[in-house]
Amino acid sequence: MSRTVAGGQLGNVSRRRVLKAGLGASATGLLIRLTTPHVWAKTYPTMGTFPAGVQGKTAFAAGMFPLTGPYASLGQDERKGFELAIEHLNNGSPVTEAVPSLKNGGGVLGKKLEAGTADSQTQTNPAVQAATRFIDSNNAVVMTGAISSAIAVALEELGQRKKVIYMGDITASNATTGKNCQRFGFRLMPDNYMACQALAPVLSKQLGHNLKAAYLVPDYTFGTSLYTSLTQAFAKYGWTAATEQLAPIGTTDFTSYLLNIANSGADVVFNEMVGADEITSTKQAVQFGIMKKMKFVIPLMSPFIEKPLGPEVLGGMYGEVPWYWSVQETNPLAKAFVADFHKKFNYIPRYCAAICYTNMIMWADAVSRAGTYYPPEVIKALESGYQVDTIAGKVWFRDADHQGVAPAFILEGKTKAEIKGEADDYKLVEIVPGEKIMEPLQDNGCHMPSVDAA
Amino acid sequence: MPSTATLLSQAFSGFAFGTLLALMSSGLTIIFGTLGFVNFAHGAMFMLGAYAAFVVLTYTHSYIAALLAGAAVLLIVSVILERGLLQFFYARPPEDQLLVTFGLSVMLIEAIRYFFGSDSQRVSPPAWGDGIVDFGGLFYYPLYRVEVIGIAAAFLLAIYLLLYHTSVGLMVRAGIEDRLMVGLLGIDVRKIFLLVFAVGAMAAGVAGVIFAPLSAVIPDMGTPFLIQAFVVVVIGGLGSFGGAIVGGILVGVLLSVTTAFDPDWSQASIYLVMTLVLVLRPRGLFGAVGRI
DSSP: OHHHHHHHHHHHHHHHHHHHHHHHHHHHHHHHHHHOHHHHHHHSOOBTTBTGGGSSSEEEEEEEEOOSSTTHHHHHHHHHHHHHHHHHHHHOOHHHHTSGGGTTOSSBTTBEEEEEEEEOTTSHHHHHHHHHHHHHHHOOSEEEEOSSHHHHHHHHHHHHHHTOEEEEOSOOOGGGTTTTOOTTEEEOSOOHHHHHHHHHHHHHHHHOSSOEEEEEEESSHHHHHHHHHHHHHHHTTTOEEEEEEEEOTTOSOOHHHHHHHHTTTOSEEEEOOOHHHHHHHHHHHHHHTHHHHSEEEOSBOOTTOHHHHOHHHHTTOEEEESOOGGGGGTOHHHHHHHHHHHHHHSSOOOHHHHHHHHHHHHHHHHHHHHTSOOHHHHHHHHHTOOOEEEBTEEEEEOTTTOBEEOOEEEEEEOOTTTOOSTTOOEEEEEEEOGGGTOOOHHHHOOOOOOTTOO | OOOHHHHHHHHHHHHHHHHHHHHHHHHHHHHHHHHOSOOTTHHHHHHHHHHHHHHHHHHHOOHHHHHHHHHHHHHHHHHHHHHHTGGGGTTSOHHHHHHHHHHHHHHHHHHHHHHHOSSOBOOOOOGGGOSEEEETTTEEEEHHHHHHHHHHHHHHHHHHHHHHSSHHHHHHHHHHHOHHHHHHTTOOHHHHHHHHHHHHHHHHHHHHHHHGGGSOBOTTTHHHHHHHHHHHHHHHOTTOHHHHHHHHHHHHHHHHHHHHHOGGGHHHHHHHHHHHHHHHOTTOSSOOTTOO
16 A cells, blocks of 8 residues: 555656656757757758758858959959958957858858859850859858849759859849849848939039939940939939930940930930940040030949049049948958958958958848758748848848848049048048838839749 | 930041041951951951050050051051961961961960959050040030041151052052962062061051050050941952941941930941941942952
8 A cells, every 4th residue: 555655656757857857858958959950950852952062061152253354353352352251260250250140150050161253254154154163163151242133033943953152242223122132132231223323412413403414324234224213313303314324334435325324415424334344444434524514423433443543533522432441441341351351362342352251241140040951941030120230331132122221422533632641532422321221112113922932 | 306416426436436446457358468368457456455555554655656556566466477487377277377376365365464464454545636626516526536536647648658558568469459469460468468467567657556545555455446347348348448438437436426316226227337347348338249
């Protein structure tokens, strides 16, 4: 009896305890299973380069940059930003340590990043071929690059097809996150719409209202999109378009376009060309004496135009860029980035490096927060609106179209007397917060495809 | 319909650019005519001329010195390349010749990128090229670009005199018409080849010097120029010096005047004309039958 009682008691107690303990243990086990990334990873289905790309000790990040061609100087800067990001993500830096999910360093989710870069030659085909090779042969888990919206759009389409996330760097065409938007494509920098919304108030205050503008437009998606955004933004101030001159990338002689502009009766010229084309067209316009008759504006200023054009052309000129290094005066992360970049590459980084760098941080943060490289989860983390402290301030992505909510920097060219040291070419007039200048979703034409859409 | 003043100004602008294109293309065409291969490194040679101008103008501010330097650099480079490499390819199949000059082009561009970087260099027009010319109130045109017509024409004239009024030129022209026969007559064809390659390369170099103040000076600057020069040579007739001049001016004027109507069609127009020429007169406007 006592035995029974004792046994029963013992048995009851122990059974209850065992059951409790057992339940507790399995619940804990389940919790551990649920929260341990590597266990999760095993439970996800195959998609794109997942899980093949993360089964080893490293994960492969692919960058397609224009290292030759008219956008080469921008592409070289961009590539260096990419390399520094990989280095910082692998070895830690003040910038990565400021992001909670990346605090521990040592790569992303314990995997060191391996970088592969290729020359896009400022052309779509080589960029897509290189990216395809990185995906098929190296199992790249993320792609970045492009200094041309034509290439960015092609790469995000490839990303959607191959199920590999693409972080678009220097691509301003509204189409990138507008009518061409892709579930696997993200674009951090302000698009043309945002840039023009930021620029129009400043510029119309400087130059006046009700002016006629002539446009020199690069003949591809970026140029025509910028033309639309400029005319739209400046219409508010009574500006009208006098002429639109479309010139292809790599045009050798712009004089015929400039003659048409000179004859158009415009008060202002918007030069939308990019990189070397921007320099060539501006040099030819200066020789034409256009600047004496009309106000000359480079609305989106390429980096590295300062030396060939000089302060006599750029002094007093307003323009928009997605980042400028003197922001380091108020942003300690930018200061750390500029210092590390300068140490490694011996010059002050421009926005191509900064945007590519920040894109990689944004992606790494999303992977770490998702706890997996499984693309749909990473996409969800990027779409969550989570704000990351970066070298451009707090930035995030809008979920519906994947447009970065990132600030636009308005610059004014310094005169010769004002320039003090290296890369001290512009005054930072204003940093316009991204959320104030976003294109309303109903206007941007994005019909976001699903993860599974080809 | 654009106004007469617009059309006139565009035609003049096209003519100005066309003379430069003619100088560039003349080098390409005489190399093809004599050596029998298309020099894909011609664009890179144009770029070398522009960089020579950049270096010399930075240190001396003398435009004449820059022109001389552009010619001298290309003379040296072309002699080294012809003697050291290209002469071994004369007897090789055309695809080998094409690949070797293409490879050379990549090497020259990347060598310059290695030393100067990808950023554009600063080259301004000479002080005597500063200003704007008023064409009777019809239109205005930058002074330097007017002067460019004269400079390019002077160099074209020099090449013309060399080719058509010297005994060396006679041998070159004979070489263009019939290489085998010239060799059989006991003329050292190798020397002729070297001379032609050097003159052709120098024409590209000088064109590069002249164009540097008008353009971003970057390692890749020669590539779009090379493509246009090819179009010129195909329209003018492969190997024809006169064809290069007429073709150059034609392409320049076409590029320019079409923008007065629709800038969209400007680039396409030259390829349309090239296609037309190829269909109606496959050897080009001034190409001789059986030269290729």
